[in-house]
Amino acid sequence: MVIKQDALLEEVVSWRRHLHENAELSHQEYKTSEYIYNLVKTFPGLTVTRPTRTSVYAVLEGTKKSELKTYTIAFRADIDALPIVEEADVDFKSKTTGVMHACGHDAHAAMLLGAAKALSEKRDKISGEIRFIFQHAEEVTPGGAVELVEKGVMDGVDYVFALHVYPYENAGKFTMKEGKLNAAGDDFEIKVIGSGGHASTPELTIDPLIIGAEIATNIQQIVSRKLPILKAPVITVTKFNCGNSLNVIAGHAELGGTIRSHDPVVRVQAREYLEQVVEGIARAHGAETEIKWDIGCAAVHNNKEATAITRAVAQGLVGVENVVEMEDPLFGAEDFAAYSEVVPASMQFIGVHNESFGEAYPLHHPKFKIDESALKYGVNYFVKIAENFTNGLG
Structure with missing residues (x-):
C-alpha cells in the first residue's frame, strides 16, 4: 500500500504551498478549512463534516472483510499559523501580512491530505475505520483539540497518531519518544x-x-x-x-x-x-x-504500545539508523495532549532540514522553512500505520 510518490508527491507539495501562501491565525482558518474540506470531498469513500467552523473531519470506512480484530484509528494534523512576518527565502511566501506557517502546520495538513487520498483509493483493502482530523487553533490555549474531543472525534478510537516537523534533523529521519513528550x-x-x-x-x-x-x-x-x-x-x-x-x-x-x-x-x-x-x-x-x-493543555503522553507501532513503521520506511530516540521531553506545549489524555496516542517528529539551508532555524522563527522531500515520508508513515492495522498488526 505504500506509495511511490511521484504524482501524489507533486500534489502534496502543491497543497502545502497553497496553505503556506494563504496562512491564517487560530480560529480564523476559514479559507484554510474550506480549501481542505473541498479537497477531501473529492477523495472517494470519505464522509466529510465540519465539527467546528474552522476544522475538518473525515471518516473512511474500509470495505475489506476481515476475521481479525478491526480497529478505529485517527490521524491528526493542525492547520493554523502564527502572527509572524515571514523572512524565509522561498518563492511562495505568505500573502497574509504578518501571518506565517512558522510551525509547519501547512506541512502537517499536506501530509495528512496525501495519506487520506492514498488510503481512500485503497479502501477495498482496508478493514476498520480511519479518521482524519484537520484541527484548528493549536497555537492558542487551551487549543482546538479540547473542543474537538468534546465534539466526540475520539469516541470509539483505539489509537490516535500525529507527526510534527522537526528542524533539527534532516529529511529522511524520524525522532521518537515514548512517555512524556513535552510540557x-x-x-x-x-x-x-x-x-x-x-x-x-x-x-x-x-x-x-x-x-x-x-x-x-x-x-x-x-x-x-x-x-x-x-x-x-x-x-x-x-x-x-x-x-x-x-x-x-x-x-x-x-x-x-x-x-x-x-x-x-x-x-x-x-x-x-x-x-x-x-x-x-x-x-x-x-x-x-x-x-x-x-x-493551557496538559503534557502529551506517548503510549508505549502506540509508540512501538510508530517506531516500527518509521524504521521500516527509513531504516533503523535514521530513527533517533529522544532522551528528554521538550518544554514546548502541544494540544495533542487532549487526545492523548483519552486515547492511546503517539505523536512523533519528522526531520525537515536540509544541509543546503545552512542554519536550522527553530519552530516559530521568521526564517523557518522545510525540505519538502520530507513530505513523502510523512505520507507513507500514515499510510503504513493504517496498513499495519488493516493486517491485524496493531
Whole structure:
C-alpha cells in the first residue's frame, strides 16, 4: 500500500504551498478549512463534516472483510499559523501580512491530505475505520483539540497518531519518544497596582516598576528553591510594561509569562508559589496585585504500545539508523495532549532540514522553512500505520 510518490508527491507539495501562501491565525482558518474540506470531498469513500467552523473531519470506512480484530484509528494534523512576518527565502511566501506557517502546520495538513487520498483509493483493502482530523487553533490555549474531543472525534478510537516537523534533523529521519513528550503550558499576566507620581519624589509613591522587577527576579527562585530539581518546571517572564515618560513614576506595571511543566503535581505547585511570591512582595511594599491565568493543555503522553507501532513503521520506511530516540521531553506545549489524555496516542517528529539551508532555524522563527522531500515520508508513515492495522498488526 505504500506509495511511490511521484504524482501524489507533486500534489502534496502543491497543497502545502497553497496553505503556506494563504496562512491564517487560530480560529480564523476559514479559507484554510474550506480549501481542505473541498479537497477531501473529492477523495472517494470519505464522509466529510465540519465539527467546528474552522476544522475538518473525515471518516473512511474500509470495505475489506476481515476475521481479525478491526480497529478505529485517527490521524491528526493542525492547520493554523502564527502572527509572524515571514523572512524565509522561498518563492511562495505568505500573502497574509504578518501571518506565517512558522510551525509547519501547512506541512502537517499536506501530509495528512496525501495519506487520506492514498488510503481512500485503497479502501477495498482496508478493514476498520480511519479518521482524519484537520484541527484548528493549536497555537492558542487551551487549543482546538479540547473542543474537538468534546465534539466526540475520539469516541470509539483505539489509537490516535500525529507527526510534527522537526528542524533539527534532516529529511529522511524520524525522532521518537515514548512517555512524556513535552510540557503543559500555563500562561500568567500580573498587574501591579501602586501609586504614581513625579520621578523627583519617589518617596511619595509606591513604585510599581521596582516592585515588578523584584517580582520578576524572585519568581526564578521558585524553580531553584521551592520545587524538586528533577521535576522542576520552566518559569519565564516574557513581558514587562510600565510607564511611558522619563520623569513620571507610573501607577501600575504589567508583567506576563509562562510556566512549562511535565509533572502534574508540580504544575499546580508552581502556580501556587508564583501567586505567593507576587502577593507577598506587593504587600510588603503596600501595593496591590491582580493575577490572571490562562490554563493551557496538559503534557502529551506517548503510549508505549502506540509508540512501538510508530517506531516500527518509521524504521521500516527509513531504516533503523535514521530513527533517533529522544532522551528528554521538550518544554514546548502541544494540544495533542487532549487526545492523548483519552486515547492511546503517539505523536512523533519528522526531520525537515536540509544541509543546503545552512542554519536550522527553530519552530516559530521568521526564517523557518522545510525540505519538502520530507513530505513523502510523512505520507507513507500514515499510510503504513493504517496498513499495519488493516493486517491485524496493531
